[in-house]
Amino acid sequence: MKLNTKTRYGIRAMIELAMDWGGKGMFQKEISERQEISYKYLDHIISALKTKGLISNVDGKKSGYRLAKKPEEISVYDIYKAFEPALQIVDCIGEHGECVRAKNCAASDLWCGLNNKIIEHLDSINLSELAKKQQALNQRDEKADMYYI
Amino acid sequence: MKLNTKTRYGIRAMIELAMDWGGKGMFQKEISERQEISYKYLDHIISALKTKGLISNVDGKKSGYRLAKKPEEISVYDIYKAFEPALQIVDCIGEHGECVRAKNCAASDLWCGLNNKIIEHLDSINLSELAKKQQALNQRDEKADMYYI
DNA sequence: TTTTACCCTATAAAACAAATAGGAAAGGTG
DNA sequence: CACCTTTCCTATTTGTTTTATAGGGTAAAA
Ligand code: FES
Ligand code: FES
Numbered sequence: 001m002k003l004n005t006k007t008r009y010g011i012r013a014m015i016e017l018a019m020d021w022g023g024k025g026m027f028q029k030e031i032s033e034r035q036e037i038s039y040k041y042l043d044h045i046i047s048a049l050k051t052k053g054l055i056s057n058v059d060g061k062k063s064g065y066r067l068a069k070k071p072e073e074i075s076v077y078d079i080y081k082a083f084e085p086a087l088q089i090v091d092c093i094g095e096h097g098e099c100v101r102a103k104n105c106a107a108s109d110l111w112c113g114l115n116n117k118i119i120e121h122l123d124s125i126n127l128s129e130l131a132k133k134q135q136a137l138n139q140r141d142e143k144a145d146m147y148y149i
Numbered sequence: 150m151k152l153n154t155k156t157r158y159g160i161r162a163m164i165e166l167a168m169d170w171g172g173k174g175m176f177q178k179e180i181s182e183r184q185e186i187s188y189k190y191l192d193h194i195i196s197a198l199k200t201k202g203l204i205s206n207v208d209g210k211k212s213g214y215r216l217a218k219k220p221e222e223i224s225v226y227d228i229y230k231a232f233e234p235a236l237q238i239v240d241c242i243g244e245h246g247e248c249v250r251a252k253n254c255a256a257s258d259l260w261c262g263l264n265n266k267i268i269e270h271l272d273s274i275n276l277s278e279l280a281k282k283q284q285a286l287n288q289r290d291e292k293a294d295m296y297y298i
Numbered sequence: 299t300t301t302t303a304c305c306c307t308a309t310a311a312a313a314c315a316a317a318t319a320g321g322a323a324a325g326g327t328g
Numbered sequence: 329c330a331c332c333t334t335t336c337c338t339a340t341t342t343g344t345t346t347t348a349t350a351g352g353g354t355a356a357a358a
Binding site: 001002003008011012015036076084087088089090092101104105106107109110111113114117118121122125130131133134137138140141 | 150151152157160161164185225233236237238239241250253254255256258259260262263266267270271274279280282283286287290
C-alpha cells in the first residue's frame with residue numbers, strides 16, 4: 001500500500017497555495033521551485049487540482065493560482081480525490097458490489113472498516129492546519145539560518 | 150492506494166486455516182478450492198506464509214497445513230507483513246529518513262499519523278475474530294440452502 | 299513404484315507509475 | 329503589433345510492479 005507521487009506532490013503544492021491564502025497568487029513556476037517539483041510534471045498535478053475545482057486562476061491567466069476555497073474547507077481527502085477515485089482499498093467493497101464473495105466473506109467487513117478509517121483520517125485534516133504547521137517550520141528554519149551567520 | 154491480491158488471498162487462506170484450528174490440517178488443494186484461489190498462485194502465497202512462520206505442516210509433508218500459532222495471536226498486520234515489508238505509506242517516513250525534506254515538511258507528520266493509524270487498525274484484528282465471523286456466515290449459508298429444498 | 303503433495307525458479311502479459319516532450323493558445327507588456 | 333510568459337493539452341517513454349502461469353524437481357505415503 002503506497003500513496004502515489006502525484007497525490008503527494010499535489011498535497012505539497014496545495015500547502016504552498018494555502019500559505020499564500022489571501023496573498024498575491026502563485027505561478028506554476030514558483031510552486032515548482034519552492035517545492036522542488038519538476039515544472040513539467042506539475043503541469044498534470046495542477047491540471048487535476050483545477051479540474052476538481054480546488055484551485056483557480058480567477059483573476060486572469062497571468063494572475064497566478066489561488067485556492068478556490070478557504071484552506072479550512074479543503075481536506076486532505078479532497079486533494080486525494082483529485083488524483084484517484086474515491087478511496088477503495090480493495091475492489092471487493094466497491095459500490096457496485098464487485099466481489100461475488102463479499103456477501104459471505106468475513107474479510108469484506110475488514111476492508112470496509114479499514115477503508116472508512118483511512119478516509120475519516122484524511123478527511124479530518126485540512127489545509128489550514130497544514131499551512132500553519134509549514135509556516136512554523138519555515139520560520140524556525142529562517143531563525144536557524146540566522147544563528148549560523 | 151490498493152492492497153495487493155497476494156495479501157488479500159493470504160488473509161483468506163489464513164481465515165480458512167483458522168477455521169480448521171485444532172482440526173485435521175488442510176492441503177493446498179483444499180484451501181484453493183474452498184477459497185477459489187488459483188492452485189498455482191497459492192503456491193507463492195503459502196510459501197510466503199511459511200517463510201514468516203505463520204503456518205507449518207509440522208506432522209509431515211502430507212499432513213496438511215496448520216496455523217503455527219493460536220488464531221488470536223495472529224493479527225492481520227502479521228499476515229500483511231508476510232507479503233510486503235512493514236507498512237510505509239510513503240517513502241518520506243522511512244526508518245532511514247529517506248526524504249531530505251522531511252525535517253521541514255508539514256506533510257511528513259500527516260504521513261506518520263496515517264501510517265500509524267493503519268498499522269494500529271490492522272494489528273487490532275486477529276484471526277480468531279475473523280474465523281468466528283466466517284463460521285457464522287457459512288452456517289447462515291447452509292441454513293439458507295435448507296429452506297430452498 | 300506410482301501417486302500425491304509440496305517446493306522452487308523462471309517467464310509472460312498487463313497494468314501502472316513517474317516523468318518528459320512538444321507545441322498550441324491566450325494574455326499581458328513594451 | 330510583436331514578443332514573451334504562462335497556461336493548457338496530448339502523446340510518448342521508461343521503468344517497475346502486479347498477477348499470474350508454467351515446468352519440473354523432491355520427498356514420502358500408499
Ligand atoms: S474476497 Fe471479495 S469480499 Fe472477500
Ligand atoms: S516531501 Fe518528503 S517529507 Fe515532505
